[in-house]
Amino acid sequence: MEAVAEPGNLAGVRHIILVLSGKGGVGKSTISTELALALRHAGKKVGILDVDLCGPSVPRMLQAQGCAVHQCDNGWVPVFVDQEQSIALMSVGFLLETPDEAVVWRGPKKNGTSDEHISAVEALRPYQPLGAVLVTTPQAVSVGDVRRELTFCRKTGLPVIGIVENMSGFVCPHCAECTNLFSVGGGEELARHAGVPFLGSVPLDPQLVRSLEEGRDFIQEFPKSAAFPALASIAQKILDGAQVQAQTGTD
Template structure:
């Protein structure tokens, strides 16, 4: 988060999107990873800053676990996920000597969730972030927490690009039937109440889970998956909304 405050570090970045929730375990890393892959397949270059300090999982999701970052005069050099260098990634996970090592920070290095969000916002404010992608799951307890995150965005002047409902039903690997394990519609209702766009629902899909665990490109390898059209649609809506967000 502090690196963003250095002048020039983000000079070549055209659009900055924050993926937020206000609740753990809703799939921020999953949506961030799949959105990056979807945008890459649409010809975009994407950089991911994984600020999950205690459970950095995106390096594994992108098959980059164990790679090393290097330091230069301008700071840390991110890891390129693919040979084309279309996705770059920076994560605290690259700074640990082994994947089982824990990050033990306290005091000024590790604050509460709101403090971390405020620190991120203040560091990025000079670069005019495009907005926030807010992730929820269908359950009422998740929707309640995410409602407070939308309030945070409003109070800090961060525009909400849209709400994504993750884990919206479970896709049977045998018959492809989608069952609403938790519930459905909480994310869409939340978006309507808050007056922000609803970008779509992403079901729990065993193929998506397997691709994340194995660090494979889900967008390329599982085009017939039930989660595929949902993720590609969300990515397209983000791209379509960019001109309007600048007006």
């Protein structure tokens, strides 16, 4: 997105992407983190706003747990997670005294809704977000929830960049064979039915899981893993879409 003329903290942000699902546990934080790393390695600067109020896990995934955030006249100052200052992160996890502290907020503190992404979409509307990446797993129950999220996007006028199917098979750590633990192709079928792009399938890869738990740069350290080409391809498709939008002058 081209920066709008209005002043504000987002004035210098060119593209805004929301990672949504409508269902918990599908890997929104994982996909957000790995996309940020992939975009960084593509030479982009990335900011992550972790709006998971009850289970903020992105700080751990980026080895930023325990970092202190500070307030300035314009609000909270994000934490840079790398020396090059190419990835900035803001999460409610930085505001908790201990990692085990629970966030007990009622509606008014959540802007009057239990669905944080509704508030996020409304807050970002003046900045014309590039769109949403919807994350699902192959199972029918997950696909059904994401189908409702597609309806949400259409009702709110939020463009859909595409659908990612996460945990699409399990990669054996010994032989690297990918076995379908769940049903197959639900995300791709949903994308075809809804008429939106299918961005790709990301397998459940033990190397990726270990990387996230240890806060390591998966994109840099595991280029030969099964999940790497999937994540790199998804990031490139998002970059290509942003470039096309810029060339057509619709952002």
